[in-house]
Amino acid sequence: MKNDERIESQINKLEEKYKNSGQDLSSYLDGLLYQRYLTYWDYIHLDTLLSIQVPRTHFPDEEIFIMYHQITELYFKLILHEQKQIVEDKSQDLSFFIEKVNRINNYFKALISSFSIMIKGMEREQFLRYRMALLPASGFQSAQYRMIEIYSTPLENMVHLSERGQFSEKHDIEELFEHIYWKKGATDLTTGEKTLTLKQFEFRYTPRLLRIANQVKNNTIYHKYLQLPESSRKDTALIKSLKDLDLNANVNWPLMHMGSAYRYLAKENKQVDATGGTNWKDFLPPSFQKIIFFPTLYTEEELDSWGKQWVDHIFNPEKKQ
Ligand code: HEM
Numbered sequence: 001m002k003n004d005e006r007i008e009s010q011i012n013k014l015e016e017k018y019k020n021s022g023q024d025l026s027s028y029l030d031g032l033l034y035q036r037y038l039t040y041w042d043y044i045h046l047d048t049l050l051s052i053q054v055p056r057t058h059f060p061d062e063e064i065f066i067m068y069h070q071i072t073e074l075y076f077k078l079i080l081h082e083q084k085q086i087v088e089d090k091s092q093d094l095s096f097f098i099e100k101v102n103r104i105n106n107y108f109k110a111l112i113s114s115f116s117i118m119i120k121g122m123e124r125e126q127f128l129r130y131r132m133a134l135l136p137a138s139g140f141q142s143a144q145y146r147m148i149e150i151y152s153t154p155l156e157n158m159v160h161l162s163e164r165g166q167f168s169e170k171h172d173i174e175e176l177f178e179h180i181y182w183k184k185g186a187t188d189l190t191t192g193e194k195t196l197t198l199k200q201f202e203f204r205y206t207p208r209l210l211r212i213a214n215q216v217k218n219n220t221i222y223h224k225y226l227q228l229p230e231s232s233r234k235d236t237a238l239i240k241s242l243k244d245l246d247l248n249a250n251v252n253w254p255l256m257h258m259g260s261a262y263r264y265l266a267k268e269n270k271q272v273d274a275t276g277g278t279n280w281k282d283f284l285p286p287s288f289q290k291i292i293f294f295p296t297l298y299t300e301e302e303l304d305s306w307g308k309q310w311v312d313h314i315f316n317p318e319k320k321q
Contacts, residue, residue: 057130061122065130068117069139075107076144082107083151086221094232097224101241108248115256119263127264131275138276139257140186141201143209148249150213153222153293160184161290173213177206181291185283186276195277222294239297246293251286251307258284 001009011025018025041047052070055062082100089096139145149158155176156167163179186198194202216223225233225242232238261280265272274280282288286307295303 055130056133059126059130061126062130064117064122065127068114071114072111073142073144075111076142076148078107079104079148080144080151083148083221086224087151087216087219089224092228092232094228094235094238097228097232098235098238098241101221101238101245105241105244105248108245108253112248112252112256115253115260118260119256122264124264128272131264135275136195136197136200136277138197138274140182140197140276140278143201143205146182146205146209147212149291149293150209151216151220152245152249153220154217155180155213157222157293157295158291161288169218173210173217177210177213181289185278185289197276225294226296242294243297246297250291250293251309254284254286254307255309 014028015025018028053063053066055066082103086097086100154169155173156164156169156171158181159167159176159179160181160183162184167176167179183194183198186195187193188195221242225238228238261274261284265274265280271281278284287305288307290303290306292298292303292306
């Protein structure tokens, strides 16, 4: 096709498009004439992105802390982007499911391998000072982290381990939500008083998290797996991807994260209080919380030893995992 024929055909198609929505092509062509060329920095909103690292103290390493949290939240957003597509998919297509879960695993792998930026990349002395200006904020208040959990598995799998057996899918979402593991972690068990960190988080996010939990009731990623035809459910590639996701989200990332708590907050026989006010040595180990998104994929033995490698990780760091 010659160039002017091509342009004529494009104009015809445009005319058709704008006519169909009651619009005037000629006005839009004027707009095209006056429009500036797109630039890289406008397209990705670079100036905005680079303007939101705002330290609260003068310690240089605080900026690393802020940026790495922001980077992590962007990865969380990528993870949620894939999770939403799995949950909304009606096709039950096996390769689609595997592809999406593999993408999520890739994001988690990037987060896990980059956590050394936190563990090794800041001066402890600086950290211990600037963190005092951040009270009572804590990564505990990451709503996207909670959303990733809610999309993955029904709430009864996230009830605190001490009460998990007493709850099932028959309970209301609201009731299950009250007994979720992280609420207990941030509650004084003798007085029943919630930490300020938890109270503020609940005030800001409870309606949103409950709305999502109700939306994905009977439709989490775990349900999506269970609803597949039997042949797909037995697919070894899918099972491996889902188990990897469980391990990445509930053991490997938490272990790397806990490594930073040990580096900065553990000291000989005493520990420094966390900004979120949890008893973090009890709260953070994956083997204590035993959050497992897809429990029927494991043997009894695997369930029992869930997250046990943290013992080696912390107490025998030389031992090969
Ligand atoms: C030096 C680096 C870090 C330290 C020392 C640290 C420490 C802690 C501690 C002690 C807790 C328990 C809650 C509390 O009492 O505050 C916690 C929770 C949490 N932090 Fe961090 N954190 C660090 C970096 C990060 C980063 C980069 C993220 C990424 C968003 C993050 C996300 C979280 C999340 C999601 C929780 C809740 C975990 C759960 O409920 O299982 N943290 N952190």
